[in-house]
Amino acid sequence: DADVTQTPRNRITKTGKRIMLECSQTKGHDRMYWYRQDPGLGLRLIYYSFDVKDINKGEISDGYSVSRQAQAKFSLSLESAIPNQTALYFCATSDPRAKGGSGANVLTFGAGSRLTVL
Amino acid sequence: DQQVKQNSPSLSVQEGRISILNCDYTNSMFDYFLWYKKYPAEGPTFLISISSIKDKNEDGRFTVFLNKSAKHLSLHIVPSQPGDSAVYFCAASAHNYQLIWGAGTKLIIKP
Numbered sequence: 001d002a003d004v005t006q007t008p009r010n011r012i013t014k015t016g017k018r019i020m021l022e023c024s025q026t027k028g029h030d031r032m033y034w035y036r037q038d039p040g041l042g043l044r045l046i047y048y049s050f051d052v053k054d055i056n057k058g059e060i061s062d063g064y065s066v067s068r069q070a071q072a073k074f075s076l077s078l079e080s081a082i083p084n085q086t087a088l089y090f091c092a093t094s095d096p097r098a099k100g101g102s103g104a105n106v107l108t109f110g111a112g113s114r115l116t117v118l
Numbered sequence: 119d120q121q122v123k124q125n126s127p128s129l130s131v132q133e134g135r136i137s138i139l140n141c142d143y144t145n146s147m148f149d150y151f152l153w154y155k156k157y158p159a160e161g162p163t164f165l166i167s168i169s170s171i172k173d174k175n176e177d178g179r180f181t182v183f184l185n186k187s188a189k190h191l192s193l194h195i196v197p198s199q200p201g202d203s204a205v206y207f208c209a210a211s212a213h214n215y216q217l218i219w220g221a222g223t224k225l226i227i228k229p
Contacts, residue, residue: 042219
C-alpha cells in the first residue's frame with residue numbers, strides 16, 4: 001500500500017457542486033500539505049497542517065477549506081467548485097526530524113487527484 | 119513573480135550521455151534547494167537536495183551544483199538511462215519554510 005493515499009484519483013463535477021478530496025498517510029508524519037498543479041506552473045501550496053490542531057493557509061487558499069480529522073487524515077474541500085479549480089491536486093506529508101542529507105525538509109507525495117470542473 | 123524558474127519545458131538526451139537540468143531563482147533568502155522527479159500518474163518523489171552552504175552534492179548518478187552568486191542551480195545525471203525520462207521539478211525554501219516550485223522540465227531519454 002502507498003504511504004500517502006489520495007481519493008478519488010479522478011473526479012469530474014459541475015460548477016457549484018461541493019467536492020471533497022481525501023488524503024490518508026501511514027508514515028506517522030505530523031505535517032501534511034495540499035498542493036495544486038496547473039499546466040506550465042509549479043506546485044502551489046493551498047493549505048498545510050503541522051499537527052491536528054494546527055491549520056495554516058498557503059499561497060492560494062481562497063475557495064478551499066481543509067479538515068485535519070486525525071494525524072493520518074487531511075481532507076481538502078471545494079465548497080462551490082468553479083472551472084478554474086480544474087487541476088491536479090497533491091497531498092504530501094513530512095517529518096521535520098527526518099531531513100534530507102542537506103538538512104532540507106523532504107515531502108512525500110500521494111499519487112494525485114485529478115479534478116475537472118465543468 | 120516567479121521566484122523559481124525552469125526555463126526549459128523539455129530536454130531530449132541520448133541514453134548514456136549527460137543530462138543537465140537548470141533552475142534559476144530570485145530570492146537570496148533561499149537556503150535549501152531540492153529536486154523532485156515525477157512520472158505520469160504518480161506524485162513527485164524526492165531526488166536530491168543541497169543547502170546554501172554547499173556548492174555541490176552528489177548521490178550516485180545525480181549531482182546538484184549550486185552557484186549562489188548567479189542564483190542558479192543545475193542537476194546533472196550521468197549516465198542518463200531510459201528510466202530517467204520524467205518531469206523534474208526544482209524547489210527552494212527559506213529556513214525550511216514553504217517550498218517554492220519551478221514549473222518543471224520534461225526529460226526524454228532517447229535510446
